[in-house]
Amino acid sequence: MAITDMPMLAMLRSRMQWNQARQTVIAENVANADTPGFRPHDLAELRVDQATGSPVSTSPGLALTAAGHMAPIGQAEPGVDPRKVKDFEIRPSGNGVNLEDEMMKAGDIQTDYQLAASLYQHSLTTLKIAIGKS
Template sequence: MDIGDIPLFSMLRSRLGYLSERQKLIAQNVANSETPGFSPKDLKPYDFAAQMKLATSGAGLQAVTQPGHMTPPSQRAGGVARSFKAQTVKDSETTLDGNSVVLEEEMLKMSDARMSYDAAIGFYQKSLNLLRMAARAPGR
């Protein structure tokens, strides 16, 4: 059994991918803080309820008619690589040259993304430890 088959791990992988993409966008915003006319970008907020619905729904999957049947990784609800779409965020202030990146806001977003990333990694590690403990022989 692949660890990616477990919905918890596929959702965590999706969350980590989202946070990684968000950190890249924030880094691009900071790098372009002096570029005239640049508008900062961010990702749409991560929606846990939508991810749960996607992970638990069988939409688009072939029916499993025998207990031994397995769906291919490309058709599993959590197995597909998700792409996240960047969107231009509303600015709180714009300079005379049209740049609307506020470094303080970007640093707050970066620290928030980093804390969320660390929390997701911690949860992933704890879940792996639980699986290891469950797989161990009794009395060890």
């Protein structure tokens, strides 16, 4: 087993990849803020198996196992949950994107990613010290 395959490092890597994917979804929401009828999306919260560090599927029922499979009804992409938009947040054009909420999410994602990256770097530094390569 390689040093970078340790469960702690795998969990941090998974968290950083999830943050990257969520940032892409939030950016799409912001880009479509003026598109009539657009409803914002968000990723389901990441769950990680603590023993292996690998992500655990949070979607109940059907899951896509191959790229050619159709998504279950009501699910646009694997892991994407359409956000429940309150009726008063929807503009007359049918668009439900709230830019303030999306910017708050983007800030949270940035903070979370920086924390995970910092922990990953410090873990690698600690491992290097432990094996005698400082």
